[in-house]
Amino acid sequence: MKIGKLKRWILVCMVIALIVIMLPVVPGSVEANAGNASVLYIKDAPGAETKTVTEDMSVSANGWSWDADTATLTLNGFDGEYIEAGGDINIVLAGVNTLTLPAAPDASSVCGIKSSGAINITGDGEEDTLTVTQTGFTRGDVYVTGIGADTNLTITDCKVAVNFSAADSGNEIGYYQRVGLAGSSGSTYVTGCASLDIDITENNYSVTG
16 A cells, blocks of 8 residues: 555545544443442431441342442332432332421431432433422421432432422422533433423522532
8 A cells, every 4th residue: 555545545544533532422331330330328217217238238128228339229119218329320110109298307407318429320211210308397397308319310210209399498490400520521311211390389499509
């Protein structure tokens, strides 16, 4: 091959490589892994003690199991109060799952699901559901979040709901997504056979994200 043709082929290959690098990532296609999910905190029953699961553990308990290798939390008939991840987390739903926030929390700020990274919630499309609910507050100075992610929230092939319609305080936030540290941002994606439903029948409330 002549030098001129070789140079042209090298130039074409470099252009193709540059185009591939610049292609956008399909929402939800990048999943969490153990490298960016350091710890899991979970209350698997209303009023229960918080369980702490480190990244090198794989455990299962009341309606949930944790796979540290893939940073995946599987909920199967889960009836708990709180889930928090110190990094990205995949949540896989099987059947009906519920998180019920306390009526009189000790802290002034509470959250059903919280992550310092991304949250990917998926099901198999067969009526897998997750509901974050609060049946009523007995204190009026609490700031409540249904689902909080520092970066992306992706919901795929499942039904996710935040229902604070019976709460009697004006501070409920059905879904609040925080922008992360400098240089990061978050978006919400609802893909496949999925839905995100927020029900807050309160005159003084806000929904952001």
